[in-house]
Amino acid sequence: MAKKTKITDSDIIDFYMDYVVKHHCKPESIEDFAKNYKFDDVVFYEYFTSFSDLEKTIYNLLFENSLALQKQNPEYISYSKKEKLLSLYFTFFENLGLNEDFVKHNLKGLENQLKALSTFSLLKTSFTTFIDELNLETISLNVDLIENIQQKAIKESAWIQFLFILKFWLDDTSESHEKTDILIEKSINTGIELIDTKSFYNIIDLAKFLYKEKVQ
Incomplete structure (x- = not known):
């Protein structure tokens, strides 16, 4: 043929x-x-230069397509920073769900090494660019060096949080990944509260949820 x-x-x-x-x-x-x-x-x-290069492109496309879909919504521009984060996370993990068989087979055996995976290098670039565009506010200290460090810390913390949720999703056996949806909302609430108000209420709420899941 x-x-x-x-x-x-x-x-x-x-x-x-x-x-x-x-x-x-x-x-x-x-x-x-x-x-x-x-x-x-x-x-x-x-x-592509290799299968690894191809895989990097696949995960980045899943993220970029999720973001593009959100921005097509006329109401997106009026969303708060928190709403933009939540909307993107829910859409991205929904897209992962649509490709669940591929993702779980592709990442099999690497679940506990997500931080070290070069597979997500392109995705990380796109993700941190998105976080940059949100312009999440830091505590004003009127010291450029310290504020730059805070911005970098926010991006890295957000990325670690993202990987944590991805790891949770890989292990989540609840119907339609409902527990992952709960974790997304609680994690975003906690992150925004830490940046904006330093409130510990959502930290306690998140800790309770994770403790319950760990015990079960």
Whole structure:
């Protein structure tokens, strides 16, 4: 059978996700992968340098598509910072759910090493850019160096929080990942409260939820 022509990067992404879901593992090689989907392996290298590069692109696209979907909503511009965070998180994890078979097979065995995964390097860049755009306020100390450090701390803390929720989602067996939705809301509430008011009420609420889940 003749090889397919006019293969796009989207086609390759679809082929790869399909392969991982069907075989529960990565292809042995780019050559075998291309042969399996009847296209020239040279085309793969027109878009990606490796399977790792492809995976980075997939997770970043899931995030970028989630953000783009939110910004299409005419009401998005009037959302508060908290509402923008919540909306993006819910949409992103909904998109993960739509691709759950791929994500869980692709990340299998790496659940406890999420912080070290280079797989999320592009996603992290997009995520921290989004946090930057929100312009979350820090405590005004009138010292540029300290305020710059605070901004960096906010981005890194938000990223760690994001990875924490992702890890929770991977382990969440509740119907429609309802417990992840609860964690998202409580985590965002806590983060915003820490920045804006230093209130400990939401910290206690979050701690109670996590303790309950741990005990169960």
